[in-house]
Amino acid sequence: MNDKCLELNHRGLGPRGAAALAKSLMCNSSITQLSLEDNAVSGEGLVRLVEVLRGSRHITDLNLSNNSLGEVGAELICQMLLDNVSLLRIRLAHNEFNDRSARYFTEALSANFRVTLLDLSHNQFCEKGGEFLGQMLAANEGLQELNLSWNHIRMKGAIALSAGLRVNGMLKVMNLSYNGLANDGALALGEALRFNSSLLHLDISCNRISNEGARLLCKGLECNESLRVLQLARNPLTVEGATILLSSITRKPENRIEELDISNVLVNPQFLSLYEVASISRPGLHILFAGKQGFVAKKRQARPDPMKVIQDFLDERKLRLLDFFKNMDKDGNMSVPVSDFCRYIAVSTYRLYAA
Known part of the structure; x- marks a missing residue:
């Protein structure tokens, strides 16, 4: 602990410890960063903490990840956000939030525009949750970084989330990796990128996006002039999809992509030639790929039993x-x-x- 940061991660505080801590925080006006990750706080222990946070004017960073807060905890936090005037960055990963929890965040962040970073990764948001969070993105004017990785946002949820991104004018970093967006989600995101002018970094790694999904994504990517980093690693892409992506981001000089991550894809000489030509006009373009076909290291001979x-x-x-x-x-x-x-x-x- 220093004068500004109180870090009590992995201490097993539980509900009682959280309540005792809340009491001490009522008299403290110097701490700006509070991290209580993995303390089994639960919804019960959160009650006293949110009472303190509701009136806080100095705590800007809050980490309550991995505390089994559940739907009750989501409601308590979101009610607090309607009154809090200091929190800027909130991390709430691994808290068993479900689709009903998403509704609370939508209501809170459609009114609170002070929060700039929100981490809701490793939760249980599904289609309906994606729909609520899409509404939140459409209404929010403060978030700059949103992490929704490791959820189950797909189909209607992915489409609604993309619709919210389309009209959002503030978000700069969005992590949707490990959600199962699939090609329908790629199509919806492509449509969002056609109109969005604020997003700089998009991570859609491991989302079951195939070559066809890459083609659909590129329809909007070609019109986008803001995105700098696109992560598509661990999707079922081949060199065909990689070539589609490279051709798309180099077709128009207005495109600003600086980094393309397709780090599980083996490319061929044709792709490398296209990349070499593109590097002349786009010297800052960096593409991460697995290697060249035909030059993959041979598997070691299996050891005998x-x-x-x-x-x-x-x-x-x-x-x-x-x-x-x-x-x-x-x-x-x-x-x-x-x-x-x-x-x-x-x-x-x-x-x-x-x-």
């Missing part, structure tokens, strides 16, 4: 496995420590070779 090596050795000499191990079991307790086994093999007259 040690037990099979021993058994083959014994079969060849007509020896029994029991006798083999009895020679090592000097105490007769029917067990051989690993260290003794290794030592015996090293000094034994037996020489084991794979067939």
